[in-house]
Amino acid sequence: MSEKTIPYKIYLEENEMPTQWYNVRADMKNKPAPLLNPGTLQPMTAEELGAVFCDELVKQELDNDTAYIDIPQEILNFYKMYRPAPLVRAYCLEKKLDTPAKIYYKFEGNNTSGSHKLNSAIAQAYYAKKQGLKGVTTETGAGQWGTALSMACSYLDLDCKVYMVKCSYEQKPFRREVMRTYGASVTPSPSMDTEVGKKILAEHPGTSGSLGCAISEAVEVATTSEGYRYVLGSVLNQVLLHQSIIGMETKAALDKYGITADIIIGCAGGGSNLGGLISPFMGEKLRGEKDYQFIAVEPASCPSFTRGKFAYDFCDTGMVCPLAKMYTLGSGFIPSANHAGGLRYHGMSSTLSQLYADGLMEARSVEQTAVFAAAEQFARVEGILPAPESSHAIKVAIDEALKCKETGEEKTIVFGLTGTGYFDMYAYEAFHDGTMTDYIPTDADLQPGFDAIPRFPGNMM
Numbered sequence: 001m002s003e004k005t006i007p008y009k010i011y012l013e014e015n016e017m018p019t020q021w022y023n024v025r026a027d028m029k030n031k032p033a034p035l036l037n038p039g040t041l042q043p044m045t046a047e048e049l050g051a052v053f054c055d056e057l058v059k060q061e062l063d064n065d066t067a068y069i070d071i072p073q074e075i076l077n078f079y080k081m082y083r084p085a086p087l088v089r090a091y092c093l094e095k096k097l098d099t100p101a102k103i104y105y106k107f108e109g110n111n112t113s114g115s116h117k118l119n120s121a122i123a124q125a126y127y128a129k130k131q132g133l134k135g136v137t138t139e140t141g142a143g144q145w146g147t148a149l150s151m152a153c154s155y156l157d158l159d160c161k162v163y164m165v166k167c168s169y170e171q172k173p174f175r176r177e178v179m180r181t182y183g184a185s186v187t188p189s190p191s192m193d194t195e196v197g198k199k200i201l202a203e204h205p206g207t208s209g210s211l212g213c214a215i216s217e218a219v220e221v222a223t224t225s226e227g228y229r230y231v232l233g234s235v236l237n238q239v240l241l242h243q244s245i246i247g248m249e250t251k252a253a254l255d256k257y258g259i260t261a262d263i264i265i266g267c268a269g270g271g272s273n274l275g276g277l278i279s280p281f282m283g284e285k286l287r288g289e290k291d292y293q294f295i296a297v298e299p300a301s302c303p304s305f306t307r308g309k310f311a312y313d314f315c316d317t318g319m320v321c322p323l324a325k326m327y328t329l330g331s332g333f334i335p336s337a338n339h340a341g342g343l344r345y346h347g348m349s350s351t352l353s354q355l356y357a358d359g360l361m362e363a364r365s366v367e368q369t370a371v372f373a374a375a376e377q378f379a380r381v382e383g384i385l386p387a388p389e390s391s392h393a394i395k396v397a398i399d400e401a402l403k404c405k406e407t408g409e410e411k412t413i414v415f416g417l418t419g420t421g422y423f424d425m426y427a428y429e430a431f432h433d434g435t436m437t438d439y440i441p442t443d444a445d446l447q448p449g450f451d452a453i454p455r456f457p458g459n460m461m
């Protein structure tokens, strides 16, 4: 098909929309390591996980074998409110960069929550409702997950309790109010409502909080309240599964026009958008059908992949959650209160961690001011005002496109544009005023986090 026929935006027709999620674990030779019970160090059973998570989600979490899972009709109906997400050919950015590379981005910001997180929020709320629960609890960092979950819960008439990292609660009052508009209760974390919150406050008075700490609080409330379960917006296998809708649509759109990607790039916080975007392509690579270069992009201030240890660690600061084997900076790592927002998590999806350990994908870390420079460059030519998280992927997409300019290669680059940045204008302001800094932890800064990784035979290389 000739170049000219590729539209500015590739949309799928309703009958071309994926109706199944793809579970990349089914095609992995080395499966992600199982979650362990921190007391016994044995793999968590479905029964143990069922005390925290909804039953159907536990099944999905533990399923390493089923490649395709039908998306329930009610979830497909909800998806129709804001999907398909367009795959946009970044013609204007290409022209501005004067690159022979072809750049595409999958835009997930076209919904009120402003990010891809709604894809999993509706799935998790749906299974909670189906189980007859009263409500769910969760944490939120920058606020996108809490917003997405509150939207999904109000749609399904479920109660939603959100523990919001304190610095975001204070810095992002508008996100908080969007959540309350959708009926959620929002509590700044750490709070005095929970045992674990009290303990963290006693140890770190005045802390601005962290995702790991908000998770501990939300889990405690879920497990001590009748009819409630905890839901998590990233990291877990089930979340990657739901987010595979991003990759399935992207692949269908590329296939529709006979386009083959060379490089696929995504920002990585807990790994859900990246995992979702690359899953079907990684499946092809794992089955030996095609090859792609996959790049995870993380902030230099929270470098789980590029400087973390691949080890079993706690998913939360309070050490109440199961142990997951992942690239981690240690559950005690509290990132600097910079603006990397939703990428400030100490760990990384076990699935992506295994793929990275097996050399199937790469990772890069980028500094904050360079990320905002890329965000601004993108906004000025493509119109969309990107989320700071998404802009990590933009930065590396631009770097790769500029490499093509040097070499003359016409590579096809696809990246995930996970959301919009309207609630991040303080960060943009700091960038414009020149007050934004590039915080990079030293090895000494990281050491206490590593020291807190649990030691047991076979853990930590």
Ligand SMILES: *Cc1c(COP(=O)(O)O)cnc(C)c1O
Pocket: 114, 115, 116, 117, 144, 145, 233, 234, 235, 267, 268, 269, 270, 271, 272, 273, 274, 342, 343, 387, 389, 390, 418, 419, 420
């Ligand atoms: C939460 C978030 C991310 C990072 O989360 P992942 O689970 O790594 O995808 C990236 N971009 C946006 C806009 C987000 O809200």
